[in-house]
Amino acid sequence: MDRKRVAGPELSVAPLVEYPRDHKRWTPQDEQRHDTKRQPEDMRPIYLKTGLINQANGSAYIELEKTKLACGVYGPRPGKRTGFSGHGVLNCEIKFATFSCAKRRGHMRDPQEKELSQILSQALTPAVRLDLVPKSTIDIFITVLESDGWGSCVAAAITAASVALAHAGIEMLDLVAGCSAAYIPSGPSIASPTPSATDATNATGPSLAPRIFMDADLEEEKYEQGAIVLAYMPSLNEVTHMLQSGKAEGSIVSQSVEHCVEACNKIYAVMHHALVESVGENK
Amino acid sequence: MASEPTNLAISPAFTFSASTFQKLHPLEYFRKFASQGVRPDGRLLSSFRPTTVHYGVITTADGSAMVRMGGTTVVCGVKAEVAEPRLHAPDQGYLVPNVELSPICSSAFRPGAPSEQAQVVSEQIHRVLQESKVLDLKELCIEEGKAVWSLWVDVVCVSYDGNICDAALTSVMAALSNVRIRKPTYEEGVVKVAGVDLLDDENSFRLNLARTPLSVSFALLDTDLILLADPNSAEESISQGQIVITLDETGQLCAVSKVGAASSSQQLLKQCIERARERSQELRRIMNQEQ
Amino acid sequence: MTSVADAVVPGQRLGHVQEFNAGVGTYSHQNFLYASVVGVKQITTISSDELPVLSVQRENTQSAMPDIDAIVTCKVVRVNPRFAAVNIMVVDGKPCTDDFQGIIRVQDVRATEKDKVKIYNSFRPGDIVRAQVISLGDARSYYLSTAANELGVIFGTSVAGGSLVPISWQEMQCTKTKAIEPRKCAKPM
Numbered sequence: 064m065d066r067k068r069v070a071g072p073e074l075s076v077a078p079l080v081e082y083p084r085d086h087k088r089w090t091p092q093d094e095q096r097h098d099t100k101r102q103p104e105d106m107r108p109i110y111l112k113t114g115l116i117n118q119a120n121g122s123a124y125i126e127l128e129k130t131k132l133a134c135g136v137y138g139p140r141p142g143k144r145t146g147f148s149g150h151g152v153l154n155c156e157i158k159f160a161t162f163s164c165a166k167r168r169g170h171m172r173d174p175q176e177k178e179l180s181q182i183l184s185q186a187l188t189p190a191v192r193l194d195l196v197p198k199s200t201i202d203i204f205i206t207v208l209e210s211d212g213w214g215s216c217v218a219a220a221i222t223a224a225s226v227a228l229a230h231a232g233i234e235m236l237d238l239v240a241g242c243s244a245a246y247i248p249s250g251p252s253i254a255s256p257t258p259s260a261t262d263a264t265n266a267t268g269p270s271l272a273p274r275i276f277m278d279a280d281l282e283e284e285k286y287e288q289g290a291i292v293l294a295y296m297p298s299l300n301e302v303t304h305m306l307q308s309g310k311a312e313g314s315i316v317s318q319s320v321e322h323c324v325e326a327c328n329k330i331y332a333v334m335h336h337a338l339v340e341s342v343g344e345n346k
Numbered sequence: 347m348a349s350e351p352t353n354l355a356i357s358p359a360f361t362f363s364a365s366t367f368q369k370l371h372p373l374e375y376f377r378k379f380a381s382q383g384v385r386p387d388g389r390l391l392s393s394f395r396p397t398t399v400h401y402g403v404i405t406t407a408d409g410s411a412m413v414r415m416g417g418t419t420v421v422c423g424v425k426a427e428v429a430e431p432r433l434h435a436p437d438q439g440y441l442v443p444n445v446e447l448s449p450i451c452s453s454a455f456r457p458g459a460p461s462e463q464a465q466v467v468s469e470q471i472h473r474v475l476q477e478s479k480v481l482d483l484k485e486l487c488i489e490e491g492k493a494v495w496s497l498w499v500d501v502v503c504v505s506y507d508g509n510i511c512d513a514a515l516t517s518v519m520a521a522l523s524n525v526r527i528r529k530p531t532y533e534e535g536v537v538k539v540a541g542v543d544l545l546d547d548e549n550s551f552r553l554n555l556a557r558t559p560l561s562v563s564f565a566l567l568d569t570d571l572i573l574l575a576d577p578n579s580a581e582e583s584i585s586q587g588q589i590v591i592t593l594d595e596t597g598q599l600c601a602v603s604k605v606g607a608a609s610s611s612q613q614l615l616k617q618c619i620e621r622a623r624e625r626s627q628e629l630r631r632i633m634n635q636e637q
Numbered sequence: 638m639t640s641v642a643d644a645v646v647p648g649q650r651l652g653h654v655q656e657f658n659a660g661v662g663t664y665s666h667q668n669f670l671y672a673s674v675v676g677v678k679q680i681t682t683i684s685s686d687e688l689p690v691l692s693v694q695r696e697n698t699q700s701a702m703p704d705i706d707a708i709v710t711c712k713v714v715r716v717n718p719r720f721a722a723v724n725i726m727v728v729d730g731k732p733c734t735d736d737f738q739g740i741i742r743v744q745d746v747r748a749t750e751k752d753k754v755k756i757y758n759s760f761r762p763g764d765i766v767r768a769q770v771i772s773l774g775d776a777r778s779y780y781l782s783t784a785a786n787e788l789g790v791i792f793g794t795s796v797a798g799g800s801l802v803p804i805s806w807q808e809m810q811c812t813k814t815k816a817i818e819p820r821k822c823a824k825p826m
Contacts, residue, residue, distance in 0.1 A: 068444050069443055078539045081541060116450065160502045229646060
């Protein structure tokens, strides 16, 4: 039991949501995407701002419609005592607010958050000049206030963290933009049963190839057969991290990597603007 | 920023830049400003920082609010879940406030278990909600002895610049007033709610808040007998005590607390209550404006 | 001279290595110069036979951290016969967000007669000391030195609680009681 917090009931569950029969929900069979406005290759509009946490050395806030998260960078500051090192350490910690998801999350860090933290530090470390900050730690803390899709959340965290690092005046090789895409099976492959279960690859022929939805939201993610998150340094043209999950053919993966790189270049323009905007303010 | 005092010397022989002097001698630095009747951030001793309240900022929560007081930003989200009632109170729900001061908001907080300060603020808010009887917990009953609502009221501090007490309580009250819970049906041990896109008075209910207590904090500098309204984090770290006055909308006191070693006269306390009354009215006006 | 149009962000390509020399806030990679910080691009010409230096003037300064040869201001937290442990609070005139730890070893207190130095007659807990970083030190602390005239205690509090004023390079006097206490004083600059 957690003695350091105000205690509530030991067990509480979300109520069962019952939809009426005529309730129309989005399914992959629909012609349009879940929010009806976007084309498959469209991302949600990004709002990105620096400097909202005045006690941090650098900070950024990012919003992709419902996905909202804040990032604070502290450091370089004295690291944990783990022997002498000529290189600095980049430490990332991501935390979901308890109210950030459909289901309430716990206060403690769960394995998913630990995994995310690791992805984040792997995606950002190649871009930071840690050789210039010996013995020190740069801490990146992220609080997810609201999550609308796991992939978009990771991507937004990468983007925001790299902007916050630059805002903290830390020397970097390049900014890192994060982008996500989901493979949504085309309608018929779900609706009609496959003729031969043993030969699944034949059944998903070229006409039934999954559609690639950029920056999928939570409702779309429920139907995904796989997803990709790409972290990319736009001006050096290098990928720092790629996470592909689920089943997809090689051609689909390489196609979505292309899409993500293209999207990252668009995100870079937003990042550039957010950082340059702060230069203008002080002048 | 206020104009900086010119003589930033700790001894006649050495002078420093303003930021260095503040780091080495925070109290002396503050006194240089206070002697001219202003604070380092340009405020008068008695003035509060600009405050904004935004409602419904988190759609995954059943009620939410974001409060900004100067450099302090907090987000409060309320989640309603179903739980079994306590044995001795079979018709009462739960109202569980918790404040998270995570390392993102200031370098003063480290990862891990809640800091002492976070525990104190959580407990203060819990006590105010409970003892001022803000919400009749019977309202949260779904089926007596079987199921009740448990309202998890979680405050996340995104940016910490002092006076977390006022910001957190304001966000809690704003978020509670923003709560809409779907009307539940209880059937054979299962609580169901209807899935609808738009919540209205037909399919959901709001909370009946008996009163809206808001707190107003002051920092005390004992040695100088200075009272600082709405202290920021630099001022909190040099102050020796804090006075927190909690008032409801009729101006009635809900809680008064004074912590720290600083001594305060009866007159000073009266002065605080007087000023807290004005400030809490102003806070209420800001809250109502945004709604 | 400068305009927002000259504002650059990390990774932005600024020029070719054959045209410019890399200055602060930039790095070279595969024959090109790139910005490594957010700031304003600047080109400085030193002489006609040298390439102009391309640098980026930082917009947001990085949080200060000690570097070799840097002058730091620190507070003594504890002393023992071998060294004085300090918290480094200011580096080259810039305050650190979080204090770094450092030590002044007994052999680094002054330049001459090192064998006669007693830490207790040089520093007391609570003193504000100006020192120079001599090495990155061990896993825990930076190594500092006060072996120069302008380095040493710049502010201290006497046993009686008054502030201390230097009267010689190794003595300070309490302003309240006029008592004299030993210190390794810094010569006012």
